[in-house]
Amino acid sequence: MVNTRELAQALREVSEPGAVEAQRRRAQALMARATPAEVSQAEQMLIDGGMAPEELRAACDIHLELLNRRNVPARDSLPAGHVLDTLYREHVEILGFLDKLDKLAARLGVTEAHDPASEDHTLLRHLAEHLVGAEKHHQREEDVLFPELEKRGVDGPPRIMRLEHGQFRPRKHRLLELAETVTQPVNAPMAPAEFAAWRQEVADLAGYIVFHLRDHIFKEDNILYPTALKMIEDAKVWAEMKRRCDGIGCCCFSPAA
């Protein structure tokens, strides 16, 4: 347990350019004692105090660096098919796609000429389709999980997560469009300059998605979901949330419940 006002102040200080080691140590000491709910509350205080979402996102990254991935015991005890169990397991799948996309982008970066039959292009299309297919995962978060947190006064972190979903969406669709361009069987090989421009756009999109979506998942796994587990105590609420999640449906890669 910590004083959340003190924690918010410490997080604001380490988020500012030129933060010194003593401030970082103070924030680390507070974070070590804080519960996930207290972290959320402190973040929300920063938003209420006028911090822009973009600034809070930078702060959030620092919080996580300070947090240094803590284990959440409750996660292992979730029954299969629980709203959060499904979301956690979908994250594992999405992280697998991101690993493949990361390696693929590195290979494409050194590919000299366009080969319409390249297996890497087929793989890119497959990965982009699955990332676009994660939309139902985001929709369950936005329409079911986040509102329950907001009802309990946790507004800041869901706001950042929604903002980030909105930033991923057009990039994932554009990546799929680019993948479709090079895998059309009727297409003749691209001219070298055209392929170089295609490769650059793919590299930029893949770089953004891999880095920021990994970071997004890290924040949800380590702060947002544990906060939800702690704050939503009534099993009946979780059952109703499950019913609404089932109404939205699963992703093409969701684990069987």
Ligand SMILES: [Fe+2]
């Ligand atoms: Fe999310």
Ligand SMILES: [Fe+2]
């Ligand atoms: Fe998620």
